[in-house]
Amino acid sequence: DAMVIQNPRYQVTQFGKPVTLSCSQTLNHNVMYWYQQKSSQAPKLLFHYYDKDFNNEADTPDNFQSRRPNTSFCFLDIRSPGLGDAAMYLCATSRDPAGIQETQYFGPGTRLLVL
Amino acid sequence: GESVGLHLPTLSVQEGDNSIINCAYSNSASDYFIWYKQESGKGPQFIIDIRSNMDKRQGQRVTVLLNKTVKHLSLQIAATQPGDSAVYFCAESPLGQNFVFGPGTRLSVLP
Numbered sequence: 001d002a003m004v005i006q007n008p009r010y011q012v013t014q015f016g017k018p019v020t021l022s023c024s025q026t027l028n029h030n031v032m033y034w035y036q037q038k039s040s041q042a043p044k045l046l047f048h049y050y051d052k053d054f055n056n057e058a059d060t061p062d063n064f065q066s067r068r069p070n071t072s073f074c075f076l077d078i079r080s081p082g083l084g085d086a087a088m089y090l091c092a093t094s095r096d097p098a099g100i101q102e103t104q105y106f107g108p109g110t111r112l113l114v115l
Numbered sequence: 116g117e118s119v120g121l122h123l124p125t126l127s128v129q130e131g132d133n134s135i136i137n138c139a140y141s142n143s144a145s146d147y148f149i150w151y152k153q154e155s156g157k158g159p160q161f162i163i164d165i166r167s168n169m170d171k172r173q174g175q176r177v178t179v180l181l182n183k184t185v186k187h188l189s190l191q192i193a194a195t196q197p198g199d200s201a202v203y204f205c206a207e208s209p210l211g212q213n214f215v216f217g218p219g220t221r222l223s224v225l226p
Binding site: 033041045104 | 156159161164204208210212219
């Protein structure tokens, strides 16, 4: 089945130690998103790629970076995780022909714990 | 700024009853709306969507109603089951812009 896959499902890192979260998709969607979701809150968009074009939300900290080497893969890099970065990180994809918004499909998420 | 909100942060219903989850949105330019279900420890799961040229759309046991006049969106779940227990998010998207999520409503189904 076509899907959005996130690895790992759980990630533990140390304060200040760089960490990378991975997302892959078999849907061949041109748009990929990274969201941060803290407990009992709504997902908050960090950035998204429209094909190779990177779009950063204005309030996303510089500590968060992303890479999309090809259509299928997208990575979230946290350069120096702080305790406040502990959260669920959600990857999503959508097919966005001609700028018309379509449904976003989410992966299962990676829960990040910062010690 | 523009925001999406929910009237009820928690909702408890008896198994077998119908559930209604509400969402108020403030961006009149929004033209596409989605309801997501999120179970504990999982990613949001698409339930149903609606575009602004419609006021009602039905799926299996779910109905979404859109009232553009008062900028209100609702999700109706018929014959609520224990498996429906989750947090439900509405999300709105103005044309060409990213989705904005509401704060979520936790639905608890009582036996």
